[in-house]
Amino acid sequence: MSRERRGARPPTNRPRSATGRERRHRHRPGAGDRDGAAAGGTPGAGRPLRPGQVIELEPHALAAGGDAVARYGGMAVFVPWAVPGDRLRVRVVDVKPRFARAEPEALLVPGPGRVDPACPLFARCGGCRLQHLAYPQQLAWKRQMVVDALERIGRIPDPPVGETLGMDPPWYYRNKAAIPVRRLPSGRVVMGFFAPGTHAVIDLEATGCAIQHPVINQVVAALRRWLEEDPDGRATSTYDETRHQGLLRHLVVRVGLRSGEALAGLVVNGEGLPGEERLARYLRREVPQLVGVVKNLHRRPGNAILGPETVPLDGRPWIFDELGGLRFRISLESFYQVNPVQAERLYRLALDYALGRPITAEAPKGPGPGSLADEPAGRRALATGEAASVTPGGAMATRAAPAAGGSGLPTGDATAGGGAGFWLVDAYAGIGTLALLAAARLRDGVVAQDRRSWRVTAIEVVPEATEDARTNAALNGLENVEFVTGAVEEVLPHLAAALQEAAGTGPGRGGPDVVLLDPPRKGCDPAALAACLELAPPRIVYVSCNPVTLARDLAVLCDTGSPAAPPLPALPRPAAAAGAAGAGGEAAMVEGVPAGGATAPGAAAGGGTAGDAQGGVRPRRRPRYRVVAVRPVDMFPQTAHVECVALLERDDGGGPAPGAGTTGPAGTATATAGAITAGTGAGDR
């Protein structure tokens, strides 16, 4: 790079040769309106910054979000589009009591990790934040971001964080895009991503996007042609979010990496678009990978991309894709990891943590005695969608013969399964990817021979996703998986309460062996964490796309005393859980979610001490977990985001829950764990 760029543009790689004034300035820091970092000492020491001031900085690190950070006069100054080791001239744009923001004006000396961004739209488009940083440095920084969050927010000293698992090549990976569509007064159509910090759409132009699948770029180009050239297209208004007017809001495209199938969704602020069926056929002709085009009706203002109703226009309203050897049906509304190459590795890692490595030579094939396969009533119930609860042994109780508590939830009655069955709970399950991959491993004999049967319970709040998940279970011939539609913070506390009740009457507590948590960016609700502690599985595997909320939630589970950890609500009383289900009617039971779950006494209590006063039951002493391994996975190369998998084990090694007074699933998963140490794992990491 040779040009100096100004404002929000990233400084170019090649240093601009210093002018006479700059050279003088380097030897006279603080001269005039400028101050320098080059003359040694603390630049700007003792003098406050002010907006408009031009200074020289040398960032030493990247902050969360991808801005570089430098010190100036004891203050942190954040600079976008810079990398550590750069020397830059910047203009201060905002000064707060403890930090300031500055825009780069000129790159004087490039830092060691600086590279030319691949995309000409970089820094104008807000999609990528790190294209100017070499990929190995991106990976190192992402690991550091996780370490920092766990130490500072989670108060976990010296966290066992492995190297970031990178992607090769780290481009064209996104299998989904939601692209705003806007028409300029000239009639030209602009489709792209929002500029950083604004809702101004930066047109993808002819270049397309360097991180999204090429088929998405083709659909964008085809829709643009229609909107600019076809009479119905030209008559189609586009959405103006300030006035909440105009029809076409977004184009959403989803692509199956392995299958090659694509689905396009036209998000409409109204009932439909002019010539919409012709448009759908046109798009499919232009982009043969499209197996379907749908419209999504979204008439409300706001930032949510999708509205509540999706209507097929042409072809089918879902794609199929393959992941980890299984086949998945994916609708427009359902969550599916945006980087399937890395998702496969993420899931393998999560399941290595959860289940240990395959030991197929020793394990029985398929579910053992007492399992679902031996239980025609159970199988029937699953096949018909009839309410059923499955014991940890794999046996099922149908609605006609409800399990203890009658909640329609899994009971935890370990005696009914005819042996110690292995039970994995997948919370925040989406279309069932992790649950089904776990089920396939369990079916193929991952669990040691002393665990004669297995079961998986998947919990997900979006009904369309659960519907996809059920279809996916059938597609892959995986039967012992039950799907519960509901919020984890409602379902898990009731499951814990039902187990408490069962523990009071039966000889075994029979809780899950592993709980998988894979929440959205905001992390887990405190009620979900409280329920996890009550369920006290020997292992918790936490998959997270946000190190900040991961650290906060691990602080709760590991009881680190972090001020970031929220107080935990009390759990519902067992009888209340059962009562809520009983009063809730059949429909709720079919889904396995007690009606009014969250409003059951105690479930929504706010404070850590509120439990008993509100009628909830608090465990006498909650188990504590320790973080055994954390592995960052680069699901989002070129951006400032990182995914993580964390393995937590109970401090007491997985025996009965402390204070529960019952017999726990002793020794469970640890029998098969193999060596799992920080920073290492199975497979290709």
Ligand SMILES: C[S@@+](CC[C@H](N)C(=O)[O-])C[C@H]1O[C@@H](n2cnc3c(N)ncnc32)[C@H](O)[C@@H]1O
């Ligand atoms: C990060 S995704 C993970 C999905 C799945 N594990 C996967 O990898 O494909 C989080 C999922 O949690 C669901 N979700 C969000 N909030 C939830 C809640 N409170 N209870 C249950 N599911 C929730 C979302 O719909 C989404 O499917």
